[in-house]
Amino acid sequence: HQTIRNHTHYVLELKLLTSEQRSSYIDMFFHSFNKILESEQKSLLVDNKGGEHPIYLSYVCENLRQFGDYSLVTKRLKTYPSTLDNLLNFLLDEAYEIIDNRPLTDAFFKLLLISDIGLIESDMVNILEHYLNRNTDENNRIDVNQMIWAVLRRHVKIFLDTTWIAGIQYIIFRDSSIEKLLRQRCLKDDANETCTLHTFMAEFYRKYSSMKDIATSRVLYHYEQGHMYQELVTYLRSPEGRIVTRHDRENYLRRRRCTNTLGSVDTIDNQRAYACHVCAKNLKLAPFMMQKSPCIICSKHIPPSTSTEIPLEKREARLCQKHGTNDYSQNFQCLLCKRLQPTSRGELSTP
Structure with missing residues (x-):
């Protein structure tokens, strides 16, 4: 859709x-x-x-x-x-009454609503069981098995359809009319609940999904939609995130990067990037890159944008105030470990 x-x-x-x-x-x-x-x-x-x-x-x-x-x-x-809206409300009310398990039915519709491509059918029992028991202890667990899922599936199938992606069957809504109506009935434009649902789905795909090759893309999507940007970046840097394709990695990180363009004049809004002595020792630049303005993180060559640019050997890494230090010029923050360091003199020294 x-x-x-x-x-x-x-x-x-x-x-x-x-x-x-x-x-x-x-x-x-x-x-x-x-x-x-x-x-x-x-x-x-x-x-x-x-x-x-x-x-x-x-x-x-x-x-x-x-x-x-x-x-x-x-x-x-x-x-x-x-009318169509009244008919859908009529059928939904009837389905809820027959199923007689509002928490289960609500959970299914909510989780399907926040998924952009649908839910993997083979994961449905696990998804519902983990969601309904996310805040319960072992003595009060809610059982969700194949029979319960089959009953639920039978009575809501009029609102659903299936599609296949890369050989895997997904459950989707039959059309946008029912999706729009359920969004109003179940989510009610509650941004906090929507973020909570995305958080749950991201953790589910990381830990419990049976489709590990599909789970990676789902984790990234739900982290981003749930505004869990720090978790998104951490995941991409983790061993789990190594299987993320370069294209997907660049797309997600591009949307998180700062877009401020900075010059070379030191101000609170335009700071030099520093590394503490411990982190600086871990920066390994390839010898052939030493005179070619390499990235201090990955050693990738950064070509000059114009012929009148600052000489390569004098180029500096810069930070805007958002990513730098609030009391810049008196203190600086290590770019890598984020530890606050005092400057050695009253004015900024050459990095």
């Missing part, structure tokens, strides 16, 4: 259906399941004003297909609201 929203040329506006089109859709839909509606039942559905909307009609037909008592179909058709 997000891909479609990002590319407007993929959007196809759905026009309202005529009576003939509604009748044809109903016949084709039920015929594909070897079912048929009686003429009175079909007329009730065709004459329903909401049936002009293709998504509304598809929800009603799917709900009728799953309806267990054929003798009550006519009565059922008379209970459907005439």
Whole structure:
């Protein structure tokens, strides 16, 4: 859904259906399941004003297909609201009542809402069990097994669809209408809860996911969406983060980098970067890079941007106030260990 929203040329506006089109859709839909509606039942559905909307009609037909008592179909058709939002609320309320486990149902919808590509179906039992027991002790654990998941899946499947990515099956929402409605009902624009959900999912993918090759990208996504930027950078620097592709690594770090452009004049907003004597000993620059302005962290060559640039042997690493020291010129902070160091003289010395 997000891909479609990002590319407007993929959007196809759905026009309202005529009576003939509604009748044809109903016949084709039920015929594909070897079912048929009686003429009175079909007329009730065709004459329903909401049936002009293709998504509304598809929800009603799917709900009728799953309806267990054929003798009550006519009565059922008379209970459907005439607008899409009211219909979805009607079906959601019914599903919650049948499942009779609001914490479980809410947890499933919330976790699916914050996932941009859906949830891995084979992980669903583990995800729900860890989420519902995140704040409980061993004596009060909530059991979530395959049977419980199957019951939940059965009663909410009208709102869901599946997709395959790299050979793995994901659960997604059927359309953006139900996603939008559930976002209002479950998350209610609560930024704190959204961040908490992203935090949980990041930790789940790091520790418990059965798909380790997929988990890495999910960890990065949820750390970023949960505004856990320090955890994101720490993860990329950890042994776990070594499998992150260079492209993904650069994209995530680029969005976290400071974009201030600094000159060479010392001010509180434009500071020299220092390393303490302990950290300085650990900076290993390749010999052939010594005269080529290498990066002090990775030794990568930094070419001059113009021919009039400061000579390479005199170039300095600079920091803005946000990343430097608040009382710069009296004290400085080591770039690597962040330890505060006093300057040796009243004025800045040459690094």
